[in-house]
Amino acid sequence: MTEEIVVIPGDGIGKEVIPEAKRVVESVIDVTFIEADAGDAVKEETGTALPQETYDLAASADATLFGAAGETAADVILPLRDAVGSFVNIRPAKAYPGVDALRPETDLVFLRENTEGVYSGHEDRLSDDLSTLTRVVTTSASEALAAFACDYVSGEEHDGFTIAHKANVMRETDGRFRDAVVSVAKENDVPVDEVLMDAFATRVCLDPTQFDVIVCPNLAGDVLSDLAAGLVGGLGLLPSANVGTDRALFEPVHGTAPDIAGNGIANPTATILSAAMMLEYLGYETESNAVNDAVEAVLSDGPRTGDLGGNATTTEMTDAIINHL
Amino acid sequence: MTEEIVVIPGDGIGKEVIPEAKRVVESVIDVTFIEADAGDAVKEETGTALPQETYDLAASADATLFGAAGETAADVILPLRDAVGSFVNIRPAKAYPGVDALRPETDLVFLRENTEGVYSGHEDRLSDDLSTLTRVVTTSASEALAAFACDYVSGEEHDGFTIAHKANVMRETDGRFRDAVVSVAKENDVPVDEVLMDAFATRVCLDPTQFDVIVCPNLAGDVLSDLAAGLVGGLGLLPSANVGTDRALFEPVHGTAPDIAGNGIANPTATILSAAMMLEYLGYETESNAVNDAVEAVLSDGPRTGDLGGNATTTEMTDAIINHL
């Protein structure tokens, strides 16, 4: 059977790393790619950053691989997460041997709530002086995330998870989040503890090995996972998966990198690792492991792009990864 | 003239570090301390974590020095910030020679909006499933912060400031914040740039010298300054000032440290540095500089507490600081 995967390169280095990730996927499974457009360039041309066709493709495919969008990032990625019905954003942040990291012992996975919080989209301009945003937290979304988290940590690799929140200030909303997640964890006999998100920010710098899987509201997950990116050596390495009930969307955590876009020197790692997450999601576990292992091998002593201190092009680094498969 | 300063030791190590900060202040100015209660212990006894007398004292004194509160921290510190009419929370995060820091080159100051954002206190339970929080942003509070920031960066030490926000998602509210701050900066010919708060979290780890003074909404300031604490070696070193129009409240960024409370081994540095900020605020600039210099000297090669790798008691470390004055 040929797998059909939607790919949306987007803008900037998205256009350079997505073709490389496609080559990697093609070398391990039988696949047909369906190309779709989104981002600044499309908006320039058509007036809309996310064409309806692209939304519809993502909303009906099993899996979509997205690159990056520029100024229009929020207009593209938030509706796309919605298109796949994603309730969780999985963000591993792991340091690799051979890559300069501020905390080489970092090995974390963030499970970020992906539908609500301050991302609910309800804002009002109430007067010339005052605007409000309605931050939404539901028990149902929190429970869906928690159920996923319980499943995620089952097995020997993980010993439960930590909830990062700010329920000492957002008592009703983050209190609801915390209580819902704790109660699902208890029902499933999954060990759970909690930490305030500000304290997490300090403690993860001092010793990232204190944490393993972190479950958090939407904005907390956004900021804390980017912090973890800083500990492992930058955004060039971090993949992510937006998982829904029936489909999912995979994307590097980095953006369009306008400073280096067009030069063929972007680091393809984050997108290739996102493709590995996609392979696992689609059931190609062996192939996914092979890609992860190949990336790890190349990061440890293969050719690498400039951001990692090497001088390989995007294509050369990908070739090395493919050679290891 | 004798300066009158309100002191609120609070709980845990608050009770150990405040007396030491008092000794330091007494050794440089003529001062009378007015003691007040707040925190878990008071709540246990009286049913309220922040007695009206304490609130009233803070609301009428020129300066208040606060230690820490335990479980009741939010019930104490948020009303106290309100009592002094504080619109800005100043949080320097600086690495010291002689102290183990993840990024020894860190030297940042956060100017955190101190009255609104998700701290507005408006939360509602709308159904069994759904709760909301109303995040409030006003132009007036943003402008007050911006005016303070412009004043703060005037002089040779700083070259403008950076706004950290999440206006790509919170377009109306953080958009209002960003626009108000930018326009005050422009009026005052103060150089200003901006960064998304998630990108800041990555970038400050990779190279903290990219930033200097960071102006941000309330929760962003909370989390990003705690992140900076992780880069300089922990919360034991970070002072803060909550400044209002007519009065101010000074507090270490750390909490009650229940694991070491009662043993006389807490690091007094953050509270002594907070006292130095207080001295400066009250107009004792020479004395403030002297305290800062003494702290720096002791951190560089004097006796230190266990969290800094030494074995001095809280009192011994303070003695050393006083000896340097």
Ligand SMILES: CC(C)[C@H](C(=O)O)[C@@H](O)C(=O)O
């Ligand atoms: C572009 C932006 C809307 C997005 C977010 O905040 O989720 C990005 O920062 C991310 O984390 O994928």
Ligand SMILES: CC(C)[C@H](C(=O)O)[C@@H](O)C(=O)O
């Ligand atoms: C205790 C809590 C309410 C407080 C805050 O969030 O402001 C604390 O984290 C701080 O930063 O002083």
